[in-house]
């Protein structure tokens with residue numbers, strides 16, 4: 587008998603609903619706000635640019651004077667460079683030599699590129715007509731007073747840091763980091779960093795903890811290394827309990843299923859966790875479990891490394907966003923035709939590792955690597971995941987499917 591499973595979307599939605607976001611926040615220097623969640627709206631108190639300025643190198647004039655006198659040889663009244671504004675006065679029939687980024691002086695309203703002008707000593711003739719406002723960047727073109735620079739809950743990325751710096755913000759009010767402990771379970775698992783003599787018969791190196799800690803490293807988390815715990819329910823319960831003292835979340839991998847050596851369910855009970863989810867209708871990732879202890883969460887990832895990685899990305903990351911006071915991210919889904927066929931029974935969504943091949947109309951999704959849930963090499967070199975929906979009974983070439991890109995191939 588197959589146990590009940592929950593579709594990923596409804597599991598994620600229910601868990602998101604069950605989360606009360608943390609509200610503590612702190613002020614951090616601008617450069618340290620990368621990857622953090624804005625704690626409040628930041629409204630611009632400035633116009634950017636603050637003054638109209640030239641968008642090209644050339645000559646600034648009054649466009650109406652030029653329209654009335656196309657052949658006029660404009661005397662050059664002076665020079666305006668970025669950081670060196672022209673502060674003199676300009677008569678209607680005069681021009682200013684101007685460079686990109688220089689403040690537009692009073693009395694001119696358009697800039698001609700020098701390629702479109704003919705210079706005669708200290709005069710210039712314009713070879714083309716100009717519209718008022720041509721080649722100048724108006725006040726507030728980038729950002730106007732009163733506009734939102736950043737909404738509360740937004741995850742701060744590099745362009746936002748650029749915009750905040752441009753608007754004069756030295757610090758940002760961000761949500762506090764969550765604290766998480768990552769541990770691996772299994773009698774067969776040994777720590778690659780601590781092993782002097784390789785693996786013994788039947789032993790394997792811990793791949794999940796280094797991989798998952800690396801995957802979560804940029805996620806506004808204080809990450810603690812909870813080490814490796816034996817296949818023993820008391821040891822696992824003790825490890826959960828110890829981690830819960832200082833962590834908002836505990837993430838374990840392995841022992842999530844219900845074999846004789848799978849102790850996560852029992853250990854969660856022992857620490858008083860209420861089972862908020864057990865078993866997802868997806869492959870890989872079926873044994874995934876989530877327990878809740880007051881406002882803290884225990885995430886029990888399946889032991890198979892690909893299953894652990896996929897569950898961390900698709901289920902845990904959005905939950906962490908919300909828990910940290912941010913807007914839960916929804917992965918980008920791009921619909922692309924399948925370049926492969928695949929047999930599958932309805933009732934379980936599948937997330938296969940994939941690459942995008944070809945371009946334009948010929949772009950197709952191809953399966954990357956071998957298929958098992960333990961095959962880490964299917965993740966290395968993949969561009970992303972392809973989702974084969976739960977109800978789908980198989981894939982034929984040309985069938986449109988959702989492709990979920992990994993960040994490594996995003997910009």
Ligand SMILES: Nc1nc2c(c(=O)[nH]1)N[C@H]1C(S)=C(S)[C@@H](COP(=O)(O)OP(=O)(O)OC[C@H]3O[C@@H](n4cnc5c(N)ncnc54)[C@H](O)[C@@H]3O)O[C@H]1N2
Pocket residue numbers: 770771772774775790791792793794795839840841842843844845848870871872873887888889890891893959960
């Ligand atoms: N009778 C059934 N057997 C299994 C089922 C099932 O429904 N009925 N589910 C299968 C699925 S699906 C998965 S996924 C696995 C996961 O189960 P567990 O979470 O209990 O994982 P383990 O048994 O502990 O380990 C599975 C596999 O992964 C290796 N592993 C574990 N931890 C690590 C680590 N830190 N680094 C590298 N590799 C790790 C472990 O050695 C096993 O090979 O269960 C299926 N079985």
Ligand code: MOO
Pocket residue numbers: 868869870871872873888890893959960
């Ligand atoms: O669904 Mo398992 O999670 O095949 O690896």
